[in-house]
Amino acid sequence: MMFIEIDFNSDEAIYQQLCNQIIQGIATARIAQGDVLPSVRQLADEVGINMHTVNKAYSLLKQEGYVKVDRRKGAVISCSGQNKDEAKQIIRKDMTGILAQARCRGLTKEDIAELVNDIYNAFDEYDRVKEAGRPKV
Amino acid sequence: MMFIEIDFNSDEAIYQQLCNQIIQGIATARIAQGDVLPSVRQLADEVGINMHTVNKAYSLLKQEGYVKVDRRKGAVISCSGQNKDEAKQIIRKDMTGILAQARCRGLTKEDIAELVNDIYNAFDEYDRVKEAGRPKV
DNA sequence: CATCTGTTATATATAGTATATAACAGATGC
DNA sequence: GCATCTGTTATATACTATATATAACAGATG
Numbered sequence: 001m002m003f004i005e006i007d008f009n010s011d012e013a014i015y016q017q018l019c020n021q022i023i024q025g026i027a028t029a030r031i032a033q034g035d036v037l038p039s040v041r042q043l044a045d046e047v048g049i050n051m052h053t054v055n056k057a058y059s060l061l062k063q064e065g066y067v068k069v070d071r072r073k074g075a076v077i078s079c080s081g082q083n084k085d086e087a088k089q090i091i092r093k094d095m096t097g098i099l100a101q102a103r104c105r106g107l108t109k110e111d112i113a114e115l116v117n118d119i120y121n122a123f124d125e126y127d128r129v130k131e132a133g134r135p136k137v
Numbered sequence: 138m139m140f141i142e143i144d145f146n147s148d149e150a151i152y153q154q155l156c157n158q159i160i161q162g163i164a165t166a167r168i169a170q171g172d173v174l175p176s177v178r179q180l181a182d183e184v185g186i187n188m189h190t191v192n193k194a195y196s197l198l199k200q201e202g203y204v205k206v207d208r209r210k211g212a213v214i215s216c217s218g219q220n221k222d223e224a225k226q227i228i229r230k231d232m233t234g235i236l237a238q239a240r241c242r243g244l245t246k247e248d249i250a251e252l253v254n255d256i257y258n259a260f261d262e263y264d265r266v267k268e269a270g271r272p273k274v
Numbered sequence: 275c276a277t278c279t280g281t282t283a284t285a286t287a288t289a290g291t292a293t294a295t296a297a298c299a300g301a302t303g304c
Numbered sequence: 305g306c307a308t309c310t311g312t313t314a315t316a317t318a319c320t321a322t323a324t325a326t327a328a329c330a331g332a333t334g
Contacts, residue, residue, distance in 0.1 A: 011290095013321085013322060013323090014322080014323075015322080015323090020234055020237075023234075023237045023238055023241055024233070024234070024237040026237070026240075026241045027236070027237035027238075027240040027241055028237075039278080039279060039280080040279090040280070040281095041278090041279085041280095049323080049324090050323060050324050050325075051324095051325095052323075052324075052325090053322080053323060053324080055280080055281080056322090056323095058280090059281095066241060069280070070279095070280090071279065071280060071281090071330090071331060071332070072279070072280095072331080072332055072333080073279085074279065074280080075280090079241045079242065082242060082243075084242075084243060084244065084248065087239070087242035087243060087244055088244065088248065088252060090238075090242065091235060091238060091239045091242070091244065091252065092252065092256070094235050094238075095235055095252060095253070095256060096161070096256050097157055097160075097161070098228060098231050098232055098235060099164070099253065099256050099257060099260070100157075100160045100161040100163070100164035100165075100260075101160055101164075101227075101228060101231075102224070102228045103163075103164040103257075103260060104160055104163045104164055104203060104216045105216065105219060105224035105227065105228070106219075106221060106224060107221065107224055107225065107228065109253070109254070109257050111221065111225065112253055112257075113250065113253065115225060115228065115229060115232060116232070116236065116246070116249055116250065116253065117246070119229070119232060119233050119236050120236060120240075120246050120249075123236070123237070123240060150290085150291060150292090151291080151292075152291080152292090176309080176310060176311080177310090177311070177312095178309090178310085178311095186292080186293090187292060187293050187294075188293095188294095189292075189293075189294090190291080190292060190293080192311080192312080193291090193292090195311090196312095206311070207310095207311090208299090208300060208301070208310065208311060208312090209300080209301055209302080209310070209311095210310085211310065211311080212311090
């Protein structure tokens, strides 16, 4: 069922990779509002990692408002809680860091705009393909 | 001379904070092409951290192409080596992560465009203020 | 009641971070 | 030449973060 792939040679922590991929899964509508993530034990088995590592990722996602954990059902996707201004403020810091890097590397405002459009279109592209009934990757 | 400020309570590593702040310093033209960073020992004293921590930050900046280290002068700002396509590719991964977060939190393409413009203008704003001869923060 | 769920506790091994002390080679200025 | 600066390297230590392994508990399900 799952599209998670862990790079064990990455310098990014496994629980962070899990978080990021799940967030990208939501952004590309691979998983949607109301969907339930696998149980911590199930996903751990599936991916070949420890239960606690999955649990840490889920806890982080809960803390950041991407899922709500129900004892009965498990981790349910539920991202919408916050208002836009709050969301912008959260995004702003990371975005500032990246834009500083981009600028130092010679990218202009227009280059960034193009890149952002590109990525957003890729998100939508996946949505479209999914709607057409193609198999999930 | 320096605009570096370390948050010792942050969960971000000190050497990472150093890197980020120096990169942002370049983006806002607080420091420019050809300028020389303080020696590892000097900056370490100034900020109140260990020499090796500064050295690690400088090594990272060197590795990522932001400075060139000259045994005589020290760490010289020199960011321009790579072509745009290469730069875009480097930025793309981080940007994808942030945009996924932004989308999950309900931000639209337009919201992002506004945010990007905002941040870029803040960069330019600092440039303008600096040109006018205001004191450095 | 067996079996699933999240959650918590404890222990352990490994890696990353930050510090301290020390030394070396190259460059600079007196 | 010599003291003094530079980056660089080596070693050791303390602390924290990460990931794993076992184990147990309470609530919910069929």
